[in-house]
Amino acid sequence: MIKIQLPDGSVREVPRGTTAFDVATSISPRLAAAVVVARIRPLRATANTEQAAAEEQASEASMYSASSNGERLVDLAAPLNEDVALELLKESDEAALRVVRHSAAHVMATAILELFPETKLGHGPATDSGFFYDVYRETPFSEADLAEIEKRMADVVARDEKFTREEEPREKGLAEYEKNGDFMKVHFIERFTKPGEEISLYKNGNFTDFCRGPHVPSTGRVKAFKVTSVAGAYWLGNEKNQQLQRVYGTAFFNTKDMDAHFKRLEEIKARDHRVLGKQLDLFSIQEVAGAGLIFWHPKGGLIRKTMEDWMREECIRRGYQMVFTPHIMRRELWKISGHDGYYAENMYPPMELDDAEYRLKPMNCPGHILIYKNSPKSYRDLPQRYAELGNVYRYERSGTMHGLLRVRGFTQDDAHIFCTPEQIESEIAACVEFAESVLHSFGFNEFKVELSTWDPKDRKSYVGSAEHWEGAAASLKKVLSAKGIAFREIPGEAAFYGPKIDIKLVDVLGRLWQLSTVQFDFNLPQRFELEYTGEDGEKHRPVMVHRALFGSVERFFGVLIEHYAGAFPMWLAPMQIGIVPISEKHLDYANAVKAKLEAAGLRVELDARNEKMNAKIREFTLQKVPFVLVMGDKEAASEAVSVRTRGKGDEGSTPLASFIERATTLVNDRKPTL
Template identity: 50%
Template sequence: MTDISISIPGEEAKAVAAGITAQEALKELLSKKQRKQAIAVLCNGEATDLSATLQADTVLELIQADSDEGVHILRHSSAHIMAQAVKELFGQDVKVAIGPSIEDGYYYDFDRDPAFNPDDFVAIEERMAEIVKARLPFERRMMPIAEALAFFSDQGEIYKVELLKDLEEKGEESVSLYQQGDFIDLCRGPHIPDTSWLKSFKLLRVAGSYWRGDEHNPMLTRIYGTAFSDKKDLKKYLNRIEEAKKRDHRKLGKELALFTIQDEVGPGLILWQPRGAMLRKLIEDYWKDAHYKNGYELLYTPHIARQDLWKTSGHLDFYGENMYSAMEIDEVAYQLKPMNCPFHIGIYNATKHSYREFPVRWCELGTVYRYERTGALHGLMRVRGFTQDDAHIFCRPDHLEEEIFNIIDLNLQVLKTFGFADYDVYLSTRPEKYVGSDEHWDLSTKALQGAMEKKGLAYEVDPGEGVFYGPKIDIKIKDQLGRSWQCSTIQVDFNLPERFGMTYTGQDGAEHQPIMIHRALMGSLERFIGVLIEHYAGAFPLWMAPEQARILNITDAQADYCSGIYSELRQAGVRVEQDLRNEKLNYKIREAQMMKTPYMLIIGDREMEEGTVTVRKRNGDNLPPMTPQEFADLVRKECEQGTA
């Protein structure tokens, strides 16, 4: 039998007989303690089952159960175990679709009438536990695609058959199947050695899901679950889910009277209530001031434009499915804007420009409209009408890297002010479908890279995720629960200036094309406010709290005095409300705390006599008595510190 060479990185190679399994090879190379947590291996860089046979020289690397790749494999295997449990419990009438691992867990899609619901979870989890206890091995085998089609057709698994037919059309001759017990699934793998490796799992929720994401296809039931290599990690994750439920911006938005969404108006369209409108105003005011200080000028543009504008920009070709249908005005087709960019270009093209004017920095809080499927709408996070904190910078080539650097500086400053100091940065490169020359794409990409490196920002490359007209930097902020949110983006664009014939007169007297930078720091106000609500659990810092203080009287005798203080504080710029109802003080305090009001000003006979207020913080701490003016000064100083 032919010998092959096996090794692990940094160690001496060893000769063994070909056909040895990866698990057997590890026994030749490592101690039992060293390989104890190996859930799979990398064979020459490719993730592989431990049961895989080695036929050529191989460098092996362990995939530990608690590593990112190990947890991914564990969750994928958990999806298979869940599908096995479902089939065994609910019979062959249940059809299985796909079951991948995802961030924080996995899911599996099932076709069943009636649909599954959370009441089914107890039985499914109990059956999964029995399968785990049985230590069923995950066995991989290759099967000719024609044989696989016949097998799954006999099983009535119509979704597997459709997937196999697609593979057959692509020229695939064979496919891999995995079996544990009597359950067989179409899968590339790899998987855990046997079911006993799944020790910590939990089913989480159900949702509807169209087959292959197409609303014209059957609606399936998607069961979500999660799995971890350690029970402590599972417990920590479940606690985080419970905390996330408490912080849900839709729940808090209703409780704190910030916004409402009504069917009579239309799904995905936000109605801002007074408290929410005040929160939004505070954020907008800060945004405008920060941009003015950084050399931007403010623009306002319309909500609709002639359809021809979107043809010129390329949005109809590349973005048409996200735009709303045209409307006819004076026998001319108009459409709601999905972007602000062409309007800013229109303002630029309204006058002649010299090289001396650059860079030109324009910003707008511009409301745009994009089609989202009803099933994808989610509170403030996914809507049909939203306001972008948009800006466009027009510059010369020699300004490009410095302008990107300045945008990054402003971006991080704004995020820090709102309480986000933890984030991940990505460089999104050229997609499969794009416009413009390769030369311009390379120049844009290098400028983005150079600015990030100059700033000392660590970043990852996100291949193919750029927009159709240029590469971009994406910044994903992390909230208090460690969840990532896509907000900030910086995009370099040579395409639109060319399409719209933008020029400036250079130092040489000739006409040149400016470079356009698209930029959003918060992404959209709606989404960003949704993230803020969940980040702070509705208890906003004082500078952005819609209601900074609430005046509470102890008896009716202090009502007039309270009203005077109310007027005085409002004149001093404090956002204050008063609760003069004939209710017990503790009841009014509790209500103010539930509304996350930072300060409660309690007034009884003593305070009225001394011309002071007793200040109670929302966490229950009390401050020394102070005059209304002293309290106004306290608020002002705390707000200045918050936005410094």
């Protein structure tokens, strides 16, 4: 007999080999019909973290792997052979949706092989928005092929084939896949399993796939799905390898949720910063100059100036000193910092000049370190906070650039804090508070936090001792806990020189964006032999905080465009007020109004063209100008303006002085709405 602990704390004794579905059935037939997958965790007196870590290392890093406490998802039909805590997940659980999507990927692979048996399969994971399957087929799939695949998927679902898990010796699986020319399956088996192990296979009908699972009980549980697109992808991301086809799809528990998803996609499309950037004349990417390089047009440049002015003023107010560092530096500097070794694939090749090799900077930190090191420091001088809006350059593959969101040259609002070990936690806390202020000031009221730590099993990717890494991570955890900020720890995602806090904002559509980061660094001060004289008169080594709050000006601006759909709040709008005189005889009054608005510090444009009033208003509206002021005889006689507010329409006539007070208050208070 084994013990099963349910979420309410109750414990049941059941025969070894009992399944999660058996438990669900014993509780309620309705529950058994609704449950999708099970989550289990071994019941142990104390967590055996070393064993759990070994289990995790042996499995593929995905949602199906065991977590650090041994928690994992299993099929409802999986026999339970040890004491476990058991959760039965229904459609309301996010993990259950990912299992449905992974099962939908298998349904799609089934359909593809039935229609195009010459196809070779790669893998088909679930994603945040659906799923995909990488396949190799010499003939590209057409739109008609995608429609046929979706139609055949419906047949597979209608057959309601059971998903069954089987295990076989690794060597047998390798031999079979090698015989059939399934080079991708061979790779996955060799990478994620060890000689002598059993591998898991999932079958539905005549289809078999190497897979860790879990899956829904049968194909009939994949009720709402759609094949959405196909794109090219190189095998293992290397352009020298075979060109694969990545077939995308999505799946939901019901058509209502799927319809809502596609409606949301339409909203996302309408907010695409690349489209709005062109429509509003904010920025461009010029093919003749190269991919991933941004040209800021006057309107976009004005918004950028406003963003940067705000950031510089805030930095100075918070005790930072503004610095500037060169765009290129000797390669030797990057060797000392470790970037030349640990970060070289993201850097541009060295440039050989007459005195040495130079490299474009991918980060500002070594430059700030040299400024710190330029003169002796005492404990009384610390902390030293250096801030820079510095241009950096990182190599991105030609197919990975995406508007402002992923570029090759960008401006990082970088800062580095050099402090004593005793000051580190207060400095990190101040950085986190600063990051919160940035997000709130630009209209983002929700965010999520991740703590990225090192992977002790991958020592080659990190510098420094285990003691330093554990101590640094503990400091970051302490700060977040003290501030009451919930966070998710992600092992293996730290920078090579230290752990970091990543703050991901949530936009108006609920999308997560990685922007702000705060990083603890105990390595670079050691590599550069930084010092300060302590109160005891002896030399001590400072520690260092890296922080970027916009992340990059370009990426933050792209997110702003999509968050506001180009309708920026008053303080950020490049043109805040459009003036429309009804006829030429009202131009004198319109110019007088313009002068008073500009004297109040407002950004104004007067449309003096000999065009119809409604055409002028429409043009300002298309440019998403916050206010359009119309003026004729009535307004000129009473020193008033007729106000049209973005998103609200005609608000009627108001005294000019009252409008100026309203407009300047919106700017000064940085209100997100009009």
